[in-house]
Amino acid sequence: MKNRKSIYIAVGIILLLVVIAGAIVFLVKSNIKSSQQSADPSQIVDKNKHIGVAGVVTKGAVDKSFEGLAKDASGPKQSGTLVADANLEGETARYTLKTTKNNKTVYVDVNVLAYVNKEELDKTKPFAGTSKESIPGLGDEARYFTPRRTSADVQTAVIVVKDATSYKFSLTQNYNDGIDITETAAKKALLELAKQAKFTIKK
Structure with missing residues (x-):
């Protein structure tokens, strides 16, 4: 039992x-x-809308600025415009190049964020993490930016603020492929590129 x-x-x-x-x-x-x-099915990037980022620099200017470091610039490929925030519009133009040293693929990006006014721009702290020293003769203010590496992408950039718009000129290399362009050389080339830019985009 x-x-x-x-x-x-x-x-x-x-x-x-x-x-x-x-x-x-x-x-x-x-x-x-x-x-x-x-x-949320809402779209935050309008692929068919452009704010003029492709006209900030020319492909010829990219080739000239990176002469001896990289060549055969192609593009730009435009990302489409950020439309999620009513206070800003943003877009990136990407140029693809091959390094002179080992023929590695690298990218030069021109990223633009245009705000409705200077106050909205300042809220985002566009120079957070940048170098302490300013770069004279570019826009209202300009500085170098080398973000902390959290992936294989190695980036060096120049950030320029003009009126209520920030412009970021950057070179991206892949660490796993090998770094052909030193940070010093990248800064020099990006500075030369930024000097040829048109800072005319507004929200």
């Missing part, structure tokens, strides 16, 4: 565990489905 009672209890526990497991699976599937349905 005791053995039969023990069997009933064991079977009951097993059935209970099966029911609990089924409930967990159902809840997980329901949550996944719910999260998929509630995903």
Whole structure:
């Protein structure tokens, strides 16, 4: 009798565990489905809208600025315009080059963020993390920027602010492919490129 009672209890526990497991699976599937349905479908980049970033510098200026370091600039490829924030519009123009040293692919990006006014620009602290020394003769203010590396991408940049718009001229290399252009050389080339830029984009 005791053995039969023990069997009933064991079977009951097993059935209970099966029911609990089924409930967990159902809840997980329901949550996944719910999260998929509630995903925000709104578009934050308008691929068909452009703010003139392709005209900030010319392809010829890119080739000239990186002469001896990289060559055969192609592009620019435009990202489309950021439209998520009513206070700004932003877009990136990307040029692709091959390094002179080892024919590695590198990228020169011109990123523009145009704000409705200077106050909105200042709120974003456009020079956070940049060098302490300013670069004279560029826009209202300009500085070098070398972000902390968190991936294989190695970037060197010059950031320029003119009126209520920030311009970022950057070189991106892949660490795993090998660094053909030193930071010093990259800064010099980017500075030369920025000197040829048109700082005319406004929100």
